[in-house]
């Protein structure tokens with residue numbers, strides 16, 4: 001008997017539950033879209049905390065952007081926590097020696113470490129730890145930026161590693177080239193050592209949305225127009241970001257972008273849009289040089305207890321787009 005029907009059944013129902021939303025959100029972008037999707041699906045996902053990390057922008061800036069977006073989404077009660085302001089090892093100075101790079105994120109700007117406008121009662125690491133401690137086996141970490149906060153959590157509280165239910169993350173490139181460097185995807189490249197700590201960890205379930213699947217979710221001007229036609233406060237911000245900044249559809253109608261973080265968020269709402277995946281033990285190349293941050297197979301003797309990763313490879317794009325459009329254009 002083929003196992004397909006059983007596998008489809010097992011993956012058909014979304015893993016609803018409590019989520020810590022860990023993000024390097026900038027002005028809006030894919031992180032902002034992912035936040036809208038999650039917050040507009042309270043029947044599927046309850047956000048236990050929002051934690052900011054440096055990546056696209058510096059963590060404190062990210063918290064300020066998040067506060068603005070949360071206002072647009074009608075969730076002023078949620079206060080983002082500022083987490084790791086710097087990667088574990090990687091620096092802007094190192095990045096300068098790594099040229100050519102496609103994208104450097106926050107490394108391209110001077111560090112902005114100012115506290116957010118309304119300092120949260122605790123920092124991101126305390127919030128993450130509290131969420132896991134108070135909900136053992138019931139917290140999904142949705143990691144949409146570099147893994148610095150999650151790696152620090154694992155180092156500060158090794159006892160919590162097995163109490164995390166799962167981590168669902170956007171990052172890495174398994175069978176395709178990188179997008180920060182030729183070898184590495186941006187989130188993993190920005191903090192390779194943090195990604196390595198997470199991939200070598202014993203977190204019970206790891207669900208990875210690498211460039212392999214994201215490259216198949218192309219955002220073009222036609223799809224952009226479908227979203228901005230809604231003319232809501234959220235789609236106005238979307239229009240400004242995707243229209244005037246990256247990929248700049250209003251300046252260049254032939255530009256293309258990708259859905260990245262939205263795919264990881266969407267999986268919490270509808271696992272059925274993924275059509276192909278594989279399971280692998282993965283690691284990160286942390287040797288400084290051209291391959292810094294590349295996703296590689298794990299030499300298992302280095303981390304015998306590491307759990308494997310479910311690597312998402314392909315999708316039913318029309319199905320995903322229907323979900324994305326409904327949630328992005330909602331009032």
Ligand code: RIB
Nearest residue numbers: 056144170186187260261
């Ligand atoms: O490589 C894509 C990732 O980096 C996404 O998380 C996106 O936000 C970008 O900065």
